Amino acid sequence: MNTLFLDAAFSKQTERPPVWMMRQAGRFMPEYWEIKNKYSFLEMCKTPEIAADVTMLPVDLLGIDAAILFSDILVTGEAMGGDLSFTQGIGPKFANPVRTLKDVEALEVDVLDRLQYVADAIKVIQQRLNGSIPLIGFAGAPFTVMSYLVEGGSSKDFKLTKLLMHNQPEVAHKLLAKIAKVTADYLNLQIAAGVNAIQIFDSWALALSWNDYQEFSHRYIQEIIANLNRKDIPVISFCKGSSVFAPIMAEAKPDVISVDWNADLLNIKNSLPAGIAVQGNLDPHILYADKPVIKKEILRLFERMRGQNGFIFNLGHGIMPDIPFDNVKYAIEVIKEFKY
Ligand code: 1CP
Numbered sequence: 208m209n210t211l212f213l214d215a216a217f218s219k220q221t222e223r224p225p226v227w228m229m230r231q232a233g234r235f236m237p238e239y240w241e242i243k244n245k246y247s248f249l250e251m252c253k254t255p256e257i258a259a260d261v262t263m264l265p266v267d268l269l270g271i272d273a274a275i276l277f278s279d280i281l282v283t284g285e286a287m288g289g290d291l292s293f294t295q296g297i298g299p300k301f302a303n304p305v306r307t308l309k310d311v312e313a314l315e316v317d318v319l320d321r322l323q324y325v326a327d328a329i330k331v332i333q334q335r336l337n338g339s340i341p342l343i344g345f346a347g348a349p350f351t352v353m354s355y356l357v358e359g360g361s362s363k364d365f366k367l368t369k370l371l372m373h374n375q376p377e378v379a380h381k382l383l384a385k386i387a388k389v390t391a392d393y394l395n396l397q398i399a400a401g402v403n404a405i406q407i408f409d410s411w412a413l414a415l416s417w418n419d420y421q422e423f424s425h426r427y428i429q430e431i432i433a434n435l436n437r438k439d440i441p442v443i444s445f446c447k448g449s450s451v452f453a454p455i456m457a458e459a460k461p462d463v464i465s466v467d468w469n470a471d472l473l474n475i476k477n478s479l480p481a482g483i484a485v486q487g488n489l490d491p492h493i494l495y496a497d498k499p500v501i502k503k504e505i506l507r508l509f510e511r512m513r514g515q516n517g518f519i520f521n522l523g524h525g526i527m528p529d530i531p532f533d534n535v536k537y538a539i540e541v542i543k544e545f546k547y
Contacts, residue, residue: 208338208339208340208341209272209339209340209341210341211223211224211225211272212225212227212272212273212340212341212404212519213341213403213404213441215484215516215517215518215519216404216441216443216462216463216484216517216519217441217462217484217517218462218481218482218483218484218516218517219516219517220516221516221547222546222547223542223543223545223546223547224509224512224518224519224520224542224545224547225272225273225519225520226271226272226519226520226521226539226542226543227265227271227272227273227274227275227343227519227521228265228271228521228522228525228526228535229275229445229465229521229522229524229525229526230525230526231265231269231271231275231526231535232261232262232264232265232274232275232277233525233526233528234528235526235527235528235529235530235531235532235535236264236265236268236532237532238264238268239261239264242257242260242261247293248279248293249291249292249293251277252277252278252279252282252324252325252328253324254324255324255327255328255330255331256331258276258277258278258328258331258332259277259328259331259332259335261277262274262275262276262277262328262332262335262342263332263335263336266336266339266340268536269535269536269539270539270543271340271539272340273340273341273342273343273403273404274332274336274340274341274342274343275342275343275345275406276325276328276329276332276342276343276344276345276397276402277328278325278328278345279293279299280345280346280347280351280352280408280410281299281301281347281352281355282322282325283322283346283347283352283386283389283390283393284301284352284355284356284386285321286315286318286321286322286389286393287314287315287316287318287385287386287389288303288313288314288315289301289303289305289314289356290302290303297360298360298361299355299360299361300359300360301355301356301359301360302359304356304357304358304359304367305353305356305357305382306357306367306371307378308375308378308381311378311381311382311385312381314382314385316385316388316389318389318392319392319393319396322393322396323396325393325396325397325400326396326397326399326400327400329342329344329397329400329401329402330400330401333401341403341404342401342402342403342404343402343403343404343405343406343443344394344397344398344400344402344404344405344406345405345406345407345408346390346393346394346397346405346407346408346431347390347407347408347409347410348390348407348408348409348412348424348427348428348431348446349383349386349387349390349424349427349428349431350383350409350411350412350415350423350424350427351408351409351410351411351412352386352390353368353379353382353383353386354368354411354414356382356386357371357382362411364414365411365414369414369419372419372423376422379423380423383423383427384427386427387427387430387431390407390431391430391431391434391435394407394431394435395434395435395436398435398436398437398438398440399436402440403440404440404441404442404443405435405440405441405442405443406442406443406444406445406465407428407431407432407442407443407444407445407461408445408446409424409428409444409445409446409447409448410445410446410447410524411447412424412446412447412448412449412452413446413447413448413451413467414448415448417451417452420448420452420455421455424446425452425455425456425458425459428444428456428459429458429459429460432444432459432460432461433459433460441462441463442461442462442463443461443462443463443464443465443486444456444459444461444463444464444465445464445465445486446465446467447467447523447524448467449464449465449466449467449470449475449487450466450467450469450470450475453466453470453475453478453479454478454479457479457480457483461483462482462483462484463483463484463485463486463517463519464479464483464484464485464486465485465486465487465521466485466486466487466488466523467487467488467523467524468487468488468489468490468491468522468523468524469523470488471511472485472487472488472508472511472512472518473511473512473515476512476515476517476518482517483517484516484517484518484519485517485518485519486518486519486520486521487519487520487521487522487523488508488521488522488523489504489505489508489520489521489522489523490504490522490523491522491523491524491525491526491527491530492527494522494526494527494530494531494534494535494538495527495530495531495534496534498534498537501534501537501538501541502537502541505520505538505541505542505545506541506545508520509542509545513547514547520542
């Protein structure tokens with residue numbers, strides 16, 4: 208197996224930084240659309256052979272150092288009773304938003320049988336990978352998943368979510384505790400099915416104040432990480448907002464913190480306890496730019512991180528759907544030519 212990714216995740220020395228990209232198995236690839244035109248997004252997630260086909264696209268076409276399970280962070284919300292759909296150009300929608308104590312009480316927590324298709328997909332993907340590179344499993348963090356359940360879909364300002372947190376904190380905590388329980392069970396299901404690493408996505412934590420982040424997000428992530436059957440499975444904690452929240456995130460004891468693009472990555476790494484690796488942190492918009500710019504920005508980051516154990520190259524957030532495929536391919540070539 209190519210162990211670059213796992214070595215860096217455990218802060219061991221590597222000959223070059225390993226690379227994978229958030230949202231690497233997605234809409235910027237023409238081959239993704241060939242599959243997407245035939246099935247709905249949830250059909251793709253729930254059919255193990257198709258989920259495996261999509262997971263393998265960036266492995267075969269880009270040569271990345273780690274694969275990520277093709278699924279979505281919102282499948283936990285669906286399993287708990289959310290009526291989830293994805294509409295092209297609009298995004299995710301929960302038709303039955305969760306806004307009252309009664310709504311929260313109606314959500315179920317013993318739901319692993321409804322997520323068995325993910326375990327099945329992991330087994331098919333591992334057969335396809337055949338030991339070549341590690342497979343990353345993932346879940347959404349409770350705050351981010353709660354925001355979709357409460358808002359009923361995507362949100363710009365998280366107004367209803369914050370109103371619930373501020374006016375009825377006990378209801379918000381009840382909801383977060385339920386999501387955290389399902390998420391820990393779900394990640395342990397993924398570990399049992401054979402993933403080699405876990406990433407927790409708290410995509411919208413940046414919307415929270417320092418205090419609210421600790422009360423409504425961090426403590427649940429901490430609880431989830433503490434409940435994982437980690438063995439030799441590294442845990443990556445990602446949030447949009449990590450430039451600010453990294454010191455709090457470290458208290459949950461992840462192996463890796465995935466950093467957005469606002470911060471200087473070395474400064475963040477130096478501020479963390481020894482043994483926590485960093486992942487990041489190229490601004491994904493750089494991948495729209497001309498190739499010499501892409502190369503210059505990647506090499507600038509790598510020169511800054513030269514000599515550091517515990518550095519995984521990634522973007523500060525996911526690849527946008529209209530980034531040219533050729534630019535992503537070029538970026539990966541630049542990365543793989545680099546030697547420390
Ligand atoms: O390579 C991969 O990363 C693919 C697997 C993957 C992952 C890790 C998908 C497929 N979604 C996710 C996680 C995810 N889903 C996050 C966290 C990552 C991040 O912050 O980028 C979030 C916030 C979601 C929610 C979601 N699902 C959105 C965002 C909507 C918003 O509020 O801005 C969207 C558009 C989806 C649908 C979705 N999930 C994945 C894909 C490829 C798609 C698009 C479906 C389509 O083809 O229309």
